[in-house]
Amino acid sequence: MKKLDRLVEDKRIVVCIGSGGVGKTTIASVIALEAASRGRRTLALTVDPSKRLAQSLGLTAGAATGKVSRKRMKEAGYTGKGELAVRLLDVKKTFDELIMKVSPSDGAASRILANNYYRSVADSIAGAHEFMAMEALYSSYEEGSYDLIVVDTPPSEHLSDLLSAPLRLHSILDSQGFKSFFIMDRLSFGLTRLVTSASLRFIQGIVGIDVIHDMWEFFTEFESVSEGIKARAVMAYDLLKSPSASFLIVTNLSEASIDNTIDWQRDLKSENYPVGAVVVNRTNRHWDLPRINGAVDLESIPSRGLRDKLAGLYKGYKHEADAEKKALKKLGTEYTCLPVPEIDTEIIGLKDLHGLRDYLFG
């Protein structure tokens, strides 16, 4: 079976996408560790790892960066010589840095950063999280210190939530509609003025004069950085569509996750994003369950009660395995499909991550 060896050796960017709860962070970590152990300078850009996984990745509580040292990788069973850099996405900080990067002057940047609207809600606008994940990826790439960046993305139901977010958010912030609103109110007269004034009063009625003022100040100031932000978003898109990038779809075999994966495959393909593989995480380990005839196969088991319980258990596991096989068939992916069976222990330490590598790499 074709595995992900080429992917970690050749690519510059690997983006792991998937619904919530399927194990994206785990899979992204396994990939990043493997690339690092093969000697590539690797950065794992992660969104929200569990506390224990974060610790394993060298992120101490509250820290935004960490690393998995050569020594710790060795202890976990990796034979190579590399080490792994880890970065945790900080939406607000990435947004601040982006503003500073593209501002025409320090003054303009600090006026935006000090704005009340920006400070209290800008990072909660729909799409801000996804936008900043992409910006963090792009700026890490720009730094040039890494051969490979493995990105773990915010959980999304739809691909468009993830990939269209930057431009959608940009269009909200750059809205001609909103700016013209204030301009028209000042310049127009007669009926037009009456209507816009009424609308302005309407918004003011909803949120109050302070918010209107803060927003007006922000949107006016935003004009100076708008083009720069858009240009960076476009460059990030180009990068993600280039042959040096690869998308990995992580899914489990639940109905909802399979449906999402089918949609994503279609959308990624139609928008020309390169797809590397589909990783089917946490599958039932008993797919090869033999057919059991309770009366014959279990006769060596002494007690009737135990036989019945075992038969009941068998029925449950068999049902689950059959349902999963059916789901996998429904997925019928044209891409490399790598099942990773569920293991009894929890994936929390580097050793556990190392234990998964054989499912993804040859």
Add this chain to the structure above:
Amino acid sequence: MDMDLGDLLGKKLIIVTGKGGVGKTAVSLALSYLNAKHKRKSLYVTLKEVRRGSYFFGFEGGADSVERPLDKGINSVYIDPNAALREYIRENFVRLYPVYAAILKSKTLQTFFESAPGLKELITIGKVWHLGTRGERRRSTGQAYDQVIFDAPSTGHAIPVLNLPSKVLRMARGGAFRSHVEWVEGFLKDPGETAVVVVSAPEEMVVGETLDLIDAVKSIGISVLFTVVNKAYENPFTEDEEETIRELCSSNESPAAEKLLCIAKSHMERADTSDKYINKLRGGLKDGVLVIPKIFKKDLTPSDLEYIASRCEAQLGGGI
């Protein structure tokens, strides 16, 4: 704290949340069945439209913007936040239809709503409350409910939303929306009216997030009623049987039986892991923890939901 069925059924609004994939919808619907069992009318509210024909626990109607019965005593409805926003504007600000239409069409206003995060979410929560309490208002025409069960977005999205009222109140020092937010805060923080039920699963990642979520909800000032640990592995064997399984596991002549015994052994190990996480949650939480066994089925049916409801009830003390 002792858990009490009366406490649960006495709330007007139950907000069900938890990490993605733990089974929030199944638990929400099970709570609806628990209401139905005690002859109480409940409304299941979701923010995800379920189209007719797509899988929804075997219920035929799905969940759309029209309130309709799902089963006896249980209605369901899907709330579209955009529609809720339009309704809010129409009812509170613009009573004249042509004006309302013109204002809503303006791109400016749409942009404004997009760039004012939380507005839609808070109006949606307001609408959920409204549906649940309309029976108490005079001249109300719709169905009256004893309880509304809100199948809320998963943790990652829920905390920012629950956090919003205070954020918005800090920013908006005037305006009608401020009073709306104050009203929302009022019923969310009233422990007699509203409570959160957290759904969890006996897994490392989920348990950690559950504890964080409960901390966050409490620090916001919203009451957490109990945590439902879903999909727990249960050990069906007696100690003697366990011993027999271990003995026979590698010494059986029939390969099929051997395989099955190994599955039984790993099932026992998983049950131990489940217990470990359930105990971790019990240790970390003063509020109750209910345990629901993993159901070995890919697609649950209404009778499974009733089963979950009965398991919940059995673990809740008291009555109504």
